[in-house]
Amino acid sequence: MSYENFKGLSIEDQLEWYKAAIYSIHDGVLVIDSKEIVRLINPEYTRITGVKPKDIIGKPLRVVRPKAQLAETLKDGKERIGVYRKEGNVEYVVDMAPILLHDEMIGAVSICKGLTEVHTLSKELEKNKQKLSQLKEKMGTLYQAKYTFEQIIGTDGGLKDAAYLGKKAASSNLPVLIVGESGTGKELFAQAIHNASPRADRPFIPVNCASIPASLIESELFGYAEGTFTSAKKGGKLGLFEIANSGTIFLDEIGELSYDLQAKLLRVLQENTLRRVGEAGERQIDVRVIAATNRDLHQLIEKKRFREDLYYRLNVLHLEILPLRKRKQDIPDIVDYILNKHAIHSEKEQSYELHESTLAIFQAYDWVGNVRELKNTIDFAVCMTDTNVILPEHLPSNFHSSTIYKSNKQTSYLLKQAVEETERNVIIEVLKKHGSELDDKKKAAKVLGVSLATLYNIMKKYHIGDF
Ligand SMILES: Nc1ncnc2c1ncn2[C@@H]1O[C@H](COP(=O)(O)OP(=O)(O)O)[C@@H](O)[C@H]1O
Ligand SMILES: [Mg+2]
Structure with a gap:
């Protein structure tokens, strides 16, 4: 049997052809004639409603499907769109329309769509809605202002x-x-x-x-x-x-x-x-x-x-x-605020402080980068110090040319020199007193409160020979 030449088909075969078309529709189709007798359903209708052709074809719709509204359409000739129906566990949505031929109503057709697909789609929509609201929330936090x-x-x-x-x-x-x-x-x-x-x-x-x-x-x-x-x-x-x-x-x-x-x-x-x-x-x-x-x-x-x-x-x-250089009175408070933040975030929870000589440098500096530069300077110094005190030597190199820094460095150099000189003199005196034999040195070390090895190291450091 060939369906290539439609016009050459017998009436029966042409009917088969139309039926095949209706059977291929992915919505459920039910057709009644003008006497409300069911004339046609397609396999999708059976899939959705569970009603088989032998149970319904040739029978009055009111008898087999008492809740169907298609008869109303036949009466008033009006379309009905998107009518919700539920039979047992099955939910579906129905569109109904009269069938007109030469202005005469010869029947009515109902097209139904199972709600499983609609449910799947609506679930997907719900998921996407959730995603969207999560994204919106994320965006909100992303674009939130931090400071008060x-x-x-x-x-x-x-x-x-x-x-x-x-x-x-x-x-x-x-x-x-x-x-x-x-x-x-x-x-x-x-x-x-x-x-x-x-x-x-x-x-x-x-x-x-x-x-x-x-x-x-x-x-x-x-x-x-x-x-x-x-x-x-x-x-x-x-x-x-x-x-x-x-x-x-x-x-x-x-x-x-x-x-x-x-x-x-x-x-x-x-x-x-x-x-x-x-x-x-x-x-x-x-x-x-x-x-x-x-x-x-x-x-x-x-x-x-x-x-x-x-x-x-x-x-x-x-x-x-x-600019910060025109409101220098605020520098100590801003410094404290920034140091406090470091204390909160440091693992050891240690609090940092600025040595007064560092503060003096800060007060004399002109802060072209303003509070941002001050913050960066403190961040750097906190990283450089091994204790909790920030000394001028912990500041970035651009501060080292400041006169206060230099005079400070000078003082500490002089101090170091004086300490070393005193240390050398004390050692020479003690060594002179005790003599240069091994036992004498042991005694000298004891008097000085250091080990013999340390005494030798110090003697080497200061180029002190035997007496
Ligand atoms: N009065 C202030 N108190 C505390 N932090 C400040 C103050 N002014 C500025 N800062 C800090 O200095 C940095 C630079 O501030 P910002 O508002 O970005 O400056 P601008 O927008 O003028 O360039 C930021 O880390 C900011 O938190
Ligand atoms: Mg800015």
């Missing part, structure tokens, strides 16, 4: 006022501009403000505008649409502003942002919407902006390198942090 105002040490040089203003700023949504040299604690302040704000449990996203290549910064900040670049990711890319949504974005070194992008940033700040690169639509965002710079923005404005309108937009709250 308690961890900002010092009060000198207006730091107290800056902290006061920072705390006030935290409760508002206003933009903040933090100005200060590198290492003065600008990011520390930004984190503290975020953590004291109602956004504390939302992301804190630090962005260093100077470290992202100019060609990438727009798409890094605002994201891009799918297919924007040849290397673009499927589904596009989330920008940092979107990641920071409902949280805070910290735009460090804002003075390095190109003039072009400054205009785009201004738009985002004014409209609270952003447009991904290559996308037409705008997206609503809610991001608190804290910007920082170590540049003189007024000078940049004069040189037309920074937009004045953006400056005023960002500078609603202005925090200035002075």
Whole structure:
């Protein structure tokens, strides 16, 4: 039997052909005629419901499946989509539709899908949902700000006022501009403000505008649409502003942002919407902006390198942090704070202290790298000292040229010389008194409180011969 020439088939064979088509459908199919008599089911229907053809074909549907709603469809001619049914342990979803021929309703068809597949899919969906929420949580911790105002040490040089203003700023949504040299604690302040704000449990996203290549910064900040670049990711890319949504974005070194992008940033700040690169639509965002710079923005404005309108937009709250050399009173407290941290983290739980000559060097030093340099210096010295005291000699070599260090070194050299000279004189005197025989030396060693071997070593060290 060949089915190649459809039109050449007998009626019976054509019917077989249609039946085969319906049998191949991966959904359960049941067809009734206009008298509600079941005329056809396919194997998938049997698989889902457990009802075999001999038990149902040729019989009234109401009799064999009393709960079936297909008869209603036959009555009102209306489709029914996604009707849930459960018989015994079997759950499935049914779509029902009238069958029309030349405007006459000649029957109705129901298509059912077993829920095992739906359950498997929904389980998979649940798993993915869990994964997503775990990832979200991870992302939250990844982008959390560490520091609070308690961890900002010092009060000198207006730091107290800056902290006061920072705390006030935290409760508002206003933009903040933090100005200060590198290492003065600008990011520390930004984190503290975020953590004291109602956004504390939302992301804190630090962005260093100077470290992202100019060609990438727009798409890094605002994201891009799918297919924007040849290397673009499927589904596009989330920008940092979107990641920071409902949280805070910290735009460090804002003075390095190109003039072009400054205009785009201004738009985002004014409209609270952003447009991904290559996308037409705008997206609503809610991001608190804290910007920082170590540049003189007024000078940049004069040189037309920074937009004045953006400056005023960002500078609603202005925090200035002075360099460490202008607030030296705080050095001892900051040192203690850093040493304490070392004590907590050291295995021996030993507490470290700064020798006063080291503190004197610190007070005289001008700390171009500010608190960051101070911290690094202490970290280095803690590593170098074998005791818990940090002496000038434990400091990095750039401190060795300091005059205080030199005079200190001089004193300790003189002291060493004096000690050695005294030691030599005492030994000569004792040896002279006792004589140079072996027994005499033994006695001398006893008087000096050292072993004979040590006495010989000392004599060798000071080039002392026999008497
Ligand atoms: N007042 C301060 N008290 C304690 N630690 C500080 C203080 N200021 C700065 N630091 C520390 O100094 C380092 C540099 O601070 P950071 O905020 O990164 O500076 P900036 O952003 O201005 O370059 C960080 O380790 C920070 O914790
Ligand atoms: Mg910084």
